[in-house]
Amino acid sequence: MNxxxxxxxxxxxxxxxxxxxxxxxxxxWETSYEPMDKVFPQDRFEGIKxxxxxxxxxxxxxxMDAYWKYQGEKERKLYAIIDAFQQNNGQFxxxxxxxxxxxxxxxxxxxxxxxxxxxxxxxxGRNFRGTSARIACQMQSIDELRHAQTQAHTxxxxxxxxNGLHDYPHMHDRVWYLSVPKSYFEDAxxxxxxxxxxxxxxxxxxxxxxxxxxxxxxxxAFNGDMATVTFGFSAQSxxxxxxxxxxxxxxxxxxxxxxxxxxxxRWLDKWFWRGYRLLTLVAMMMDYMLPKRVMSWAEAWxxxxxxxxGALFHDLSRYGxxxxxxxxxxSKEKDRLSHEAWGTFYNYTQAAAFHTWIPADSEMQxxxxxxxxxxxxxxxxxxxxxxxxxxxxKRFYNNTLPMLCQTCQVPMFFTEPDDPTKICYRESDYRDNxxxxxxxxxxxxxxxxxxxxxxxxxxVHQIYQGNCFLPDANPAAPDFDPLAEVLRYYHMQVGHDGxxxxxSPDRRNWEQWxxxxxxxx
Amino acid sequence: xxxxxxKPGYTGEIKDRxxxxxxKQLLYIGWEDHLxxxxxxxxxxxxxxxxxxxxxxxxxxxYPAHPDTAKIDWSRVEWFRSGRPFTPDPARSLAxxxxxxxxxxxxxxxxxxxxxxxxx
Numbered sequence: 001m002n003x004x005x006x007x008x009x010x011x012x013x014x015x016x017x018x019x020x021x022x023x024x025x026x027x028x029w030e031t032s033y034e035p036m037d038k039v040f041p042q043d044r045f046e047g048i049k050x051x052x053x054x055x056x057x058x059x060x061x062x063x064m065d066a067y068w069k070y071q072g073e074k075e076r077k078l079y080a081i082i083d084a085f086q087q088n089n090g091q092f093x094x095x096x097x098x099x100x101x102x103x104x105x106x107x108x109x110x111x112x113x114x115x116x117x118x119x120x121x122x123x124x125g126r127n128f129r130g131t132s133a134r135i136a137c138q139m140q141s142i143d144e145l146r147h148a149q150t151q152a153h154t155x156x157x158x159x160x161x162x163n164g165l166h167d168y169p170h171m172h173d174r175v176w177y178l179s180v181p182k183s184y185f186e187d188a189x190x191x192x193x194x195x196x197x198x199x200x201x202x203x204x205x206x207x208x209x210x211x212x213x214x215x216x217x218x219x220x221a222f223n224g225d226m227a228t229v230t231f232g233f234s235a236q237s238x239x240x241x242x243x244x245x246x247x248x249x250x251x252x253x254x255x256x257x258x259x260x261x262x263x264x265x266r267w268l269d270k271w272f273w274r275g276y277r278l279l280t281l282v283a284m285m286m287d288y289m290l291p292k293r294v295m296s297w298a299e300a301w302x303x304x305x306x307x308x309x310g311a312l313f314h315d316l317s318r319y320g321x322x323x324x325x326x327x328x329x330x331s332k333e334k335d336r337l338s339h340e341a342w343g344t345f346y347n348y349t350q351a352a353a354f355h356t357w358i359p360a361d362s363e364m365q366x367x368x369x370x371x372x373x374x375x376x377x378x379x380x381x382x383x384x385x386x387x388x389x390x391x392x393x394k395r396f397y398n399n400t401l402p403m404l405c406q407t408c409q410v411p412m413f414f415t416e417p418d419d420p421t422k423i424c425y426r427e428s429d430y431r432d433n434x435x436x437x438x439x440x441x442x443x444x445x446x447x448x449x450x451x452x453x454x455x456x457x458x459x460v461h462q463i464y465q466g467n468c469f470l471p472d473a474n475p476a477a478p479d480f481d482p483l484a485e486v487l488r489y490y491h492m493q494v495g496h497d498g499x500x501x502x503x504s505p506d507r508r509n510w511e512q513w514x515x516x517x518x519x520x521x
Numbered sequence: 522x523x524x525x526x527x528k529p530g531y532t533g534e535i536k537d538r539x540x541x542x543x544x545k546q547l548l549y550i551g552w553e554d555h556l557x558x559x560x561x562x563x564x565x566x567x568x569x570x571x572x573x574x575x576x577x578x579x580x581x582x583x584y585p586a587h588p589d590t591a592k593i594d595w596s597r598v599e600w601f602r603s604g605r606p607f608t609p610d611p612a613r614s615l616a617x618x619x620x621x622x623x624x625x626x627x628x629x630x631x632x633x634x635x636x637x638x639x640x641x
Contacts, residue, residue, distance in 0.1 A: 045527050192525070344559040382557050382641035389586070400583050402560040403549040403625075411560040412551075421640035423551055423561060425604055425625060433535055434603075434623040436549065451524035451533040461537045464547065464565050 020061040025054065028131030040129040046192035049257035053130030056252050059244050067139055070237075071146065078150055078234040085227040086157050095223040095291040096520040097162065097510035098501055102289045103155055103228065104164040104354040106216055109181045109281060111151040112172040116185040118144035120196055127193040136245055137197070143238040147231075154231045161513075162506050164353040164497040171353055174468065175490050176459035177281075177345075179409045183456065184278050188271075190452070194253060195267050201246035203271030207312065209239060210304045211279050215286045218294045254319040261320045266448070272324030273441035277408040280341050287338035287367065288359060291520050296370035298334040306331060326441040329417045335371050336420045339379040340413045346386065347398035348411075351483065353492055355501035358387045360519055378420060395500050399483070401460040406435045407442035407453055414438045430454065539622040546622035548615065550580060553601075553629040557641040558584055561625065572618050573611030580628075589633045601627040 014022070031039050043050070084090075094100065118141050125137030152168075159165040172178045188199040217232035253260050283297035295303075305327070313323045342356065349356040359367065364383065368375045386396050402411035416422045426437040430450045437443040446453045462468050463486055466475060473485045487494055496505055507518035524531055539546050546568050551561035562583055576595045584590045600609055602618075603625055609618045620626060635641040 042527060046525060192527075195525075340556075340559070343556070347559045378639055378641070381635075381637040381639040385557070385588075385636045385641070394586070396557075396586050398558055400562040400564060403551075403563045413556075413560040415556075421554060421556070423553075423556070425551070425561075425627075427603060427625065431535060433538065434621070434625075436623070436625060449524045451526075451531060453533075454535045455533040456536060458537065460563050461547065464545075464563075465537075465541045466543065 016061060016063060016066065019063045019065075020058075023063055024058070024132035024135050028134075036129060040127060042127040043129055043193055046194050047263050048192075048194045048253060048260050050130070050253075051256055053128075053133065055255065056130050056132045056136075057248055058132055058136050059248060060241050062139060062241070067142075071142075074234050074237070075146075075150075078230055079153075081230045082154055082157070082227055085230075090226055091158055091161050092514045093224045093226075096516065097506045097518055098289065098291050098355070098357065099223045099225065100158055100162045100506065101164075101354040101501070102216065102219060102285050103158055103225075104162075105281060105285060105289070106228075107151065107155045107165055108168045108171050108175070108178055108353055110212070110216075111148055111155075112169060112178075113181055113185050114144050114148035114151065115169075116182075116189065117200060118142075118148060120185070120189045120200060123189065124193040124196050133249075140201075140238075140242055140245065143235075143242070147235050147238070150231045150234060154227045157227065161509070163493065163504070164355075167491040170491050174459075175351075175353065175492075176348075177352065179457065179459050180281070181278055183409050184274055187274065187452075197246075197249050198253070198264060198267045199271040199274075201242060202250045203268060204246075204275050205239065205242045206246035206250075207272065207309055208275045208279060208305075209243065210308070211300055212282055213239065214304070215282050215294060215300060219286065219290045222292045222294050223290060250316075251319070254316075254321065258320075265321055268321065269325040269441075270445050270448075273326055273439075273445065274408060276330050277410055277438075277442070280337055280410060283338040284341035284345065287370070288342040293366060297338045298370065301331070301334045325444070326439070329439065329441065332417045333414070335374045336378070336415060339367075339371070339374065340415065343379070343382065344402075344411055344413045346396070348402070349498050349500065350397050350494075351487060351490075351492075352498045353490075354497075355499065355504050355506065357501040357519075358383050358390070360521075362521070374420060390500070390502075395503070401463060403436060404458050404460050405438035405442050406456055406458070407437055407445050409456065409458060410438060412436065412438050537623070542622075546615075548620060549623070549625045550575075550583065551625070551627040552584065553627055554634045554640045555584075555587060555589065555630075557587060557636060561627070566615065568616045568621075569614045571612060571614055572609045572620075575626075576611065589630065589635065592633055593630050597631055599629040599631065601629070 030036060037044065121137045121141035121144060125134045125141055128134050128137065155165060172182055188196050191199065213232060213236070217229055220228035220232065250264065253264055286294065286297050286300065310323070313321065345352060346356045364380060368380065389396050404411055412423060412425070414424050416424045424439055426440060426443040428435050428437070428443060428447055428450070431454070433454070435446060435454070437446060459468070463482070468489050469475065469485045470489050473488070474480060475482070484494065492498060501507055502518070510516070511518050524533070537547070542565055544567065545565035547563055548566045549561045549563050552558065564579070564583070581590055581593070600607055602620065604627070607619070615624075
């Protein structure tokens with residue numbers, strides 16, 4: 001009988017640095033049965049040249065065991081707080097029921113992007129031939145899945161008490177305004193892996209994410225929503241890792257070969273503009289939807305983009321990178337963006353999964369102070385007219401579908417950079433068809449890759465093609481109601497999920513259940 | 522290069538070809554200086570629709586809630602096709618007036634500048 005060998009001395013425990021080096025360098029190998037180009041077929045076609053993958057530095061040097069330990073701790077804290085929030089009926093401590101509409105926007109518009117990011121980083125992680133890049137993408141992919149999950153778990157509690165939260169993944173894939181975030185992410189995911197990480201890790205996570213998370217999380221804190229603040233905090237430490245990674249990715253690509261510089265610059269131009277158009281929803285949320293406001297969109301843009309972003313691009317100028325094209329247009333639009341967007345949702349709230357309303361007098365006063373150049377002159381008259389109409393029982397709804405931008409898919413409500421009273425129209429002719437855009441930024445993106453964007457699934461056109469009805473709908477029937485049928489296809493309940501806030505069951509329930517006014521003074 | 526793709530010769534399907542609209546074509550209509558209706562509107566129309574039907578029925582019905590709608594004097598309206606001024610012939614069809622599928626038609630109503638002159 002064989003005797004077990006005398007137990008050897010237990011192997012020395014590896015230090016974090018050594019552990020990380022083995023994980024990100026030691027686990028990779030040059031394939032020999034198949035050429036590397038066949039194993040990694042997608043990391044060359046974009047034109048990016050990489051000479052030395054070992055130059056990829058992950059500043060956090062996170063190993064798998066450390067990763068699981070940290071993430072596990074974050075989860076335990078988060079769920080303890082959410083449990084307490086639920087048991088104490090925390091949903092009734094928010095400023096007023098209008099606030100919950102920001103959560104509806106977040107859950108239907110942003111949370112599915114977390115899931116999309118999970119998928120996108122999983123694909124990028126498969127497609128890079130550098131091991132450390134693959135590991136970084138893999139961890140971020142798992143982070144993003146966690147974010148999607150914690151957001152769904154947190155907000156699901158609100159679904160028991162408020163309308164519009166009941167079917168967010170279904171809506172994300174169909175509803176007209178949700179095609180804006182959806183198409184943004186799908187544009188990134190259908191690009192090559194380098195464009196994907198430049199778009200999401202750098203342009204979005206690094207340059208613009210403060211303009212998404214800060215308003216939602218500070219907004220939640222200001223408005224008494226501790227559950228959302230908690231998932232925000234839980235995600236924040238991941239976000240700081242993602243941001244650092246985003247900057248490293250871009251520096252790595254730029255340092256590898258001078259031929260990479262113009263390609264990266266084009267991506268920065270494109271993804272700045274696409275990200276900025278997406279943030280239109282945030283602008284409106286900050287200025288109109290939070291009953292207690294944190295700061296105005298214009299102030300946030302000045303602080304987070306003009307100042308911080310300006311400093312970042314100044315640093316990158318040593319690589320030959322300049323400010324993204326049309327950043328000056330974004331600055332010109334900062335005094336109108338939120339007003340134009342809110343006006344649009346006010347027009348079409350009968351087909352949205354959240355409510356709109358006319359700001360109270362004190363809120364109009366705030367808007368007028370924050371936007372002295374535009375609010376009283378351009379936007380107050382229409383809000384007051386709408387309020388008057390509503391008082392006469394004629395709440396305004398726009399019953400005709402709007403023209404959309406072929407690239408960003410936002411209704412064409414943006415105005416000329418130098419004239420806030422004129423809609424900005426741009427168009428291109430391609431393969432005997434006309435295509436329309438809201439801006440030079442969106443037109444440039446189309447003109448560079450028309451074969452991609454001619455395929456856009458534009459909700460308005462899809463409705464007119466008859467593709468947004470359930471199979472049992474009969475467009476030939478004499479009493480066919482197209483709007484009602486589209487809402488049925490969206491899984492929206494007429495009279496509950498959309499329309500005017502003052503007329504909504506959300507408001508009535510809030511007043512009945514809390515004894516507090518539906519509009520906090 | 523009209524797309525950056527993995528395989529050479531990649532082309533995309535044009536999703537909004539006129540054949541997909543059941544015998545109609547799309548027309549975009551924008552009313553200048555009237556942004557209460559937040560964006561240009563998109564409607565399906567037959568290509569042989571006489572232009573005059575737009576002013577007689579279709580356009581007024583698109584803007585029922587605007588206080589300026591009833592005040593429009595169609596004889597004074599200025600028209601723009603893809604941003605350039607033109608003079609439509611009301612008796613002829615949209616196609617004969619150069620308005621094909623996905624044409625952008627804008628009109629300006631001199632003297633009417635929206636709610637309290639705010640271009641709303």
